[in-house]
Amino acid sequence: MGRVCREVQEWVEEEIQKPIETWEERAEERCSRRRCKWWCACCNKWFCWIEILLVKIIKWVVVIVGKWVTRVICEIISLILDVIAFVVNLILSIPIIGGIIRTLLNWITEIIWRIVGLFDFIGSLLGIRPRKKMYFGLIIPTHDGEPIASQADLQPQLDAAIEHMDRLCNVNLIFTGTCNSTINAPNNPLEYPCNAEGFFSDWWIQGSFYELATSLCKFEDGWRRVLGYGAEIIVFVVDDVTPDGKGGCSMAASTNYIMTESGTSTNMIAHEMGHACILLHRDNRANLMFPTVGSSPQTLTNWQISVIRWSKHCVYI
Numbered sequence: 001m002g003r004v005c006r007e008v009q010e011w012v013e014e015e016i017q018k019p020i021e022t023w024e025e026r027a028e029e030r031c032s033r034r035r036c037k038w039w040c041a042c043c044n045k046w047f048c049w050i051e052i053l054l055v056k057i058i059k060w061v062v063v064i065v066g067k068w069v070t071r072v073i074c075e076i077i078s079l080i081l082d083v084i085a086f087v088v089n090l091i092l093s094i095p096i097i098g099g100i101i102r103t104l105l106n107w108i109t110e111i112i113w114r115i116v117g118l119f120d121f122i123g124s125l126l127g128i129r130p131r132k133k134m135y136f137g138l139i140i141p142t143h144d145g146e147p148i149a150s151q152a153d154l155q156p157q158l159d160a161a162i163e164h165m166d167r168l169c170n171v172n173l174i175f176t177g178t179c180n181s182t183i184n185a186p187n188n189p190l191e192y193p194c195n196a197e198g199f200f201s202d203w204w205i206q207g208s209f210y211e212l213a214t215s216l217c218k219f220e221d222g223w224r225r226v227l228g229y230g231a232e233i234i235v236f237v238v239d240d241v242t243p244d245g246k247g248g249c250s251m252a253a254s255t256n257y258i259m260t261e262s263g264t265s266t267n268m269i270a271h272e273m274g275h276a277c278i279l280l281h282r283d284n285r286a287n288l289m290f291p292t293v294g295s296s297p298q299t300l301t302n303w304q305i306s307v308i309r310w311s312k313h314c315v316y317i
Helices: 003-033 043-092 097-116 118-125 151-169 196-201 205-217 222-227 268-276 302-310
Strands: 132-143 171-184 191-193 233-237 240-242 248-250 257-260
Touching: 003 043, 043 097, 043 205, 043 222, 097 118, 097 205, 118 302, 132 151, 132 205, 132 268, 151 171, 151 233, 151 268, 151 302, 171 205, 191 196, 205 233, 233 268, 248 268, 257 268, 268 302
Parallel strands: 132 171, 132 233, 191 240, 233 257
Antiparallel strands: 248 257
């Protein structure tokens, strides 16, 4: 089931079904305590129980039946969209032509959703920041079938990213899980040049690997990556980000993935997510976007927070 389907179902259960059930429990307790009016053969208690019965029927029809019908329809629609997106992503994984189209598509969707979210950006600058959400997942490439790292190796980075987005941006950063790629990495060791070479290599074999591995590992809600809205940020683990000392990399809106090494700074994923949301470096050691990424809790400026919340990756629904 797609994430949107699950979230709708959870919302119905929390905001509609649970309050009704709470009311039912209190009403039943109230009815059981109500004294019988003998002169009308306890008609007051009858009416009380009839009222509860009607509510139970309405709940069953509206909440229970409606919830499951909505779930089935939502699942079917999500599956169709994900299949279409999977085919599109396979096309986008074709070397050169697919890579160029992928880069253009990513920037076009980024610009479109920035325009759509302009008022939300202005509101954020003014301090109006309702809770939003972002999705991110981890893909670990393999060499001869052996993963180059484990989730445990990356857990400090994952936790730090979630903490920073929550504390600084009022964003619920949702981790979608770890996948060990069934496709061997194209190079051993797997290196990622964080410069112009890396940008153009994304159009060739290495970029095709990242796109194909993402399509296979992160099939669910693949349509979001195509349309851009709420696109999941994919964290790829690599053996080495070059030049030396980098530890991580992001090509901003050109890709839906960022790179990190397993043994690098705790804040690396959070830092590269900032770049994925089009933040630049800042000359302030306490700032998350300082070029030398640290491991202690960092800060962001009001402008930086607003830019992150304005990103296509950061959504309400």
